[in-house]
Amino acid sequence: MGNFFPRWTNWLPLKLAVAAGFIVFGASLAVPYYFTPKYTRVGYEPTQPVPFSHKVHAGQLGLDCRYCHSFVESSSHANVPTNQTCFNCHGPGKGNIKSASPKLEKVIKANETGKPIEWVKVHKAPDYVYFNHSAHLNRGISCQNCHGQINEMEVVRHAEPQSMGWCLDCHRNPEKNLRPLDQVTNLNYKPEQLDRSAFYQGLLGKGVKADEIASVIGEGKTAKGLEDLLSLADTTYGKKVTQLEVGTQLKKHWQVQPPDSCTACHR
Ligand code: HEC
Ligand code: HEC
Ligand code: HEC
Ligand code: HEC
Ligand code: HEC
Known part of the structure; x- marks a missing residue:
């Protein structure tokens, strides 16, 4: 009785959405269909400000995902690297890998101005969904299961629908995807x-x-x-x-x- 607003009030918008779904679609048979959208985001591939290639960096150079997405195992959020990470290799005096390349112009400029590069988000769960990266990676689910063959992509695109039905497919049969923990960032496993x-x-x-x-x-x-x-x-x-x-x-x-x-x- 301690809490005047019971916990479920946080839920009101969702409950209303669910109720609306039931009214619109009537029979419960419609629910699985409604929850498994046939539309998908698969293929969504925005143009990025810098032509950064995972195929070159994670594929050919063989950099581990965690070199750049450094919090992915320890936090719910997968960070995108700061300019500083790029300058470990592309910065002046650091070997200058192609630092004169026109493709790196914006990276160099970003370093001069101190402004981060404005990468366009590819994956985004709706606000009402709770998702945690570390909870998956520490249980033997790989980046590949959810993002596809990133190490072969010139430009990152949506490889999986990331719909509710898709989350549940794996939650009900995790054995189809579990792998040893030391293989989680090995996309060629x-x-x-x-x-x-x-x-x-x-x-x-x-x-x-x-x-x-x-x-x-x-x-x-x-x-x-x-x-x-x-x-x-x-x-x-x-x-x-x-x-x-x-x-x-x-x-x-x-x-x-x-x-x-x-x-x-x-x-
Ligand atoms: C050298 C640094 C670097 C490495 C190594 C790297 N990434 Fe990235 N990653 C980036 C940058 C920068 C972006 C943002 C630009 C883009 O989308 O290409 C990004 C974006 C992404 C995105 C899309 C983020 C979004 O907006 O939804 C995914 C997924 C991703 N990386 C997965 C991986 C995986 C899996 C690996 C390991 C196989 C990996 N990355 C290795 C730098 C890196
Ligand atoms: C571990 C070293 C390393 C890191 C870290 C790194 N790169 Fe690279 N990058 C390379 C190498 C090596 C090449 C390939 C150069 C070549 O093609 O000869 C390259 C190529 C590139 C190119 C293509 C250049 C061209 O003209 O073809 C771009 C753009 C680029 N990197 C952007 C980035 C960005 C943005 C980051 C940070 C998110 C980053 N790199 C981090 C090593 C690195
Ligand atoms: C169980 C599925 C799953 C796994 C495993 C997974 N991701 Fe993700 N990833 C997602 C989802 C879902 C989102 C969108 C999350 C959001 O919007 O909060 C996402 C978003 C991202 C983003 C964008 C973050 C941002 O806010 O810009 C990056 C980068 C990323 N993932 C990298 C990785 C890397 C690297 C790995 C492996 C080390 C990995 N992911 C493993 C499902 C997964
Ligand atoms: C494993 C995680 C997971 C579970 C469990 C889950 N959901 Fe979802 N739900 C999601 C995701 C992810 C989305 C967003 C799908 C998208 O963006 O395509 C979603 C979307 C929804 C939506 C919005 C649908 C739409 O098309 O806009 C409703 C309503 C919903 N869920 C209700 C429920 C109810 C009721 C339950 C319990 C029976 C439930 N969810 C269990 C992950 C889950
Ligand atoms: C490829 C398989 C796979 C996919 C896809 C997947 N999950 Fe999971 N999920 C797991 C496994 C395995 C666990 C760990 C269960 C355990 O620890 O016992 C888990 C655990 C969770 C948990 C509980 C841990 C926590 O953080 O509280 C949540 C919530 C969750 N997943 C949400 C999602 C959502 C939302 C999606 C879709 C956007 C999703 N998952 C997609 C396999 C998956």
Whole structure:
């Protein structure tokens, strides 16, 4: 009784929107359709003030995403780098990589005036949606799952719809996307490149019992140790490591449970 305005009043606009949705569309059957817009933002690709290429910097030069998006793992927000980060390489006296290039004119000017480059936003969740980068990256979801093959893009574009239906698709089946934490910013990651033995050894090393690992590979299966697990995985998944194999193990042993209640994403 302490709070005069109960928490749900924050919710009023959303509730009204939901109610309006029900009135307009009537039957609840219409709801999944309404919530899964067929329109998408896929392909949205604004023109940026500087022709900065992820293909060159993250692809060819192999810079890690976190070199520039430095807060992405520790904060809800993924920052875009300041001019200073660019000047680590393009600044005077720092090797001057193409500092005379016309394409870098605005970068140099920005450094002289101290004004940040006004990058155009590509991804933007509506204000009524709560989204947190670190909560995903620290649970084995990669930039690639949500932004596509950025390391191959000359100009960043929207690769995924980022609609509510899209968020929920993954929240209901996270095993389709989970990967080891050290692979989260490796956009060329493929599960079949993983060393099976090292993967299971890693789980055992974290104190997971061989039997528990075996029971994820197949119901009722048991194992005494690494050897048993390897032969079990071999017969179940084949010679190469698969996404399902990695995803189901990580989901179980990291206890990954993405929320699907309305209040998780609409606070
Ligand atoms: C050398 C610095 C640098 C590196 C390395 C880098 N980025 Fe970026 N990134 C930028 C800059 C600058 C922008 C803003 C301009 C643009 O959109 O291209 C940006 C924009 C983005 C955006 C779009 C932001 C928006 O407005 O929605 C995404 C997504 C992104 N980067 C992902 C990545 C990923 C994933 C990697 C690693 C594979 C990466 N970046 C590596 C500098 C970098
Ligand atoms: C780690 C070093 C490094 C950092 C940091 C870096 N760049 Fe670069 N950049 C390069 C290299 C190397 C090239 C390729 C030069 C070439 O093509 O020979 C390049 C090329 C470019 C070009 C194309 C130049 C041309 O004429 O083709 C632009 C524009 C550019 N960078 C902008 C940026 C911006 C903006 C940032 C900051 C967000 C940035 N760079 C950060 C190393 C870096
Ligand atoms: C689970 C999905 C997901 C993952 C994983 C993810 N992003 Fe994002 N990203 C989003 C969404 C959604 C937005 C829009 C967020 C908003 O508007 O608050 C966004 C926005 C951004 C932006 C724009 C920030 C701004 O305000 O200009 C950058 C940059 C970015 N992401 C980079 C990255 C990088 C780098 C990685 C990997 C290290 C990554 N993202 C991983 C979903 C994701
Ligand atoms: C590719 C898979 C994937 C996508 C896409 C995805 N999520 Fe998640 N989400 C996860 C996983 C995995 C977790 C972690 C669950 C856990 O920690 O047990 C999570 C956790 C969350 C949480 C709870 C953690 C927190 O910060 O409170 C929220 C909220 C959330 N996601 C919102 C979103 C929204 C909004 C979108 C769409 C814009 C989205 N997610 C898209 C996989 C995904
Ligand atoms: C995993 C995160 C997540 C969960 C859980 C979630 N939503 Fe959403 N919701 C979103 C995102 C993201 C959008 C914005 C979609 C877009 O911009 O295309 C959205 C949009 C909406 C909208 C506006 C729809 C429109 O087309 O404008 C309503 C209404 C809504 N949600 C209600 C709900 C209700 C009711 C629930 C519980 C049954 C719920 N949401 C659960 C992420 C979520």
